[in-house]
Amino acid sequence: MRLQQAIGRTSFWVFGGGLAIMFLVPLIWTAVASVSPHGATAQQEGYGFNNYRTLTEYDAGLPTYLWNSAYVSILTVVFTLVLSLLGGYAFARFRFPGRDALFLLIIAILMVPYATLLVPLWVLMGELGLRNSLTGLALVLTLYQLPFSMFMMRISFEAVPREIEESALVDGCGTFGVLRRVLVFAVWPGMITVGLFAFLHAWNDFIAPLFMINDSSRYPLSLAIATLRQQTMGAVDFGATQAGVVIMALPCLLLFVLLQRHYVRGFMSGALKG
Template sequence: MRVAIGRASYYVFAGGLAITFLLPLVWTAVASVSPHAATAQQKGYGFGNYQVLADYDAGLLRYLWNSSVVSALTVIFTLVLSILGGYAFARFRFWGRDTLFLVIIAILMVPSVTLLVPPYVLFGEIGLRNNLLGLAIVMTLYQLPFAMFMMRTSFEAVPRELEESALVDGCGTFAVLRWILLRAVWPGVLTAGLFAFLYAWNDFIVPLFLINDSAKYPLPLAMANLRGGTSGANFGVAEAGVVVMAIPCLILFLHLQR
C-alpha cells in the first residue's frame, strides 16, 4: 500500500508539473488558429495569422533561413572551440592553466549586453557588422564559457587509461581525441550543442545590435518588428510566430533529451 501511494503521488506530481509547463504552449498554439477580431483570423478557426506571418516583409522562409544559418554556425563554432579547449584544459599541463580557465568561467558572471559594444565597433571596421557570420561569431563568444566548462568536465570524467592505451598503440593526440575521447564524451558534446542552438535560435538582443538590414533579420527580431508595427500589436501573428519558433526547439529537445 505504501509503495502504491508513493507511486501514485509521484505520477500526480509529475503530471501536474507537465500540465503546468505545457499549458502555455498549448494555449498559444490554440490561440494562433482561433478566431478573434483583433487578429488576422477573425472568423472561424484557420491559419490566417500564419499567412500574415509568411508574407511579412522578406517572408517567413527568409527569416527561418537566417536563423538556421546563424544557429548552425554558432553550434559548429562552439563545439569545435569548446572540444579543443576542453581537451587541452583537461589533459595538458601548462603555465597559467587554472587561472586562464577561471577567467573564462568568470565571463559567465558578466552581463552579456555589456560585452556588445567592442564587437559592434570592431565588426564595423572589418565588415562583419550587419552580417550573419559576424552575428554567429558574437553568439559563439557568449556560449564558449559554458561549453568549455561542460567539455572540460566531460573529458576529466574519462579514465586516462583509455587515452594511454591508445597512445601506446601508436595513436597521436588528435587521433586519440577523434577516435577515443569524442565517443566517450558524446553526451557532453550534444548538451553543449543543444544549449548553443537554443541560445542562437531564440536570442533577440545581439541581432538587435548588429543587424539593421531587414532581409538579414533572424526570426526573433523579425517577430519583434512585426508585433510592434505601426498598425499596432498583432497578438495573433505573434502567437503564430511563437509556435513556429518553438517547433525546432521542441523537436531537438525531445530527440536529445536522454
C-alpha cells in the first residue's frame, strides 16, 4: 500500500510539474524576449526596456489604453455579478412557469458562435447610442458572459442549504434581505469565480473592441497592441508586441494567484451539489 501511495504521489507531482512547465515556459520566454536585443525591434543592442518605451509612447499612450481596459473590465465584472447574482437566485429559489425552459434557452446561447452575436449587438448598440463607447463595449462583453455566469450562480445558490434561508425569513428578513445579508456571503466563492472569468474575458478580448470601437483613443490594450504590430511596410514589431503581452498578462496572473483559493471553492460547490 505504501509503495502504491508513493507511486501515486510521484505520478501526480510529475504530471503536475510537467503541466506547469508547459504553461510557464511560453510566458517566461515572452518576458525574456521583450527585453532581449533584436535587430527588428527598438531594443537592438543589449538588454533593456526600449520595447516597453515604444509601447508607452505609441499613439494615445500606454496609460490611456490601460485605463480603457481597466474601465471596461471592471464595468463588465460589476454588470455580470449583479445580473448573474439576481438571475441565479431567481432560478435557484423561485418556481415560475417556464423556468427550466428559459434557463436552457439562456445556456443555449453558449452554443452560438461569438462572432455571429456581434453583428446584431453592434446594431443594437447603435440604436442605443452606445456604439464606439466603452460602456457599450462593457455591455456587449457582459451579455456574452451571462449564460455561464447565470449557470455558475444557480448551482452556487442550490448548494446552500435552504434551512439557512428559512431561518433568516423567520427572523423577519424579506426576500432581498435574505439575499443581501445572508446568501451573498454563502455564495462568495461562486461570485469570485464569475467575477474572475468576466475580468479575464473582458481584459483579453479582441473581437468585440474591433467591432465596437472606432476611435483609437478609446482602444483597450488588446486592440492597441494589435494595431501596433504592423507599423512600417507591413513589418511586425515583435519586441513591442511581446512587451504588450507581458503587460496584459501581469494583472491576470496576479488576480488568479490572489483568488485561486476562492476560485477552486466556487467550482467545488457546484461539483458537490451535482
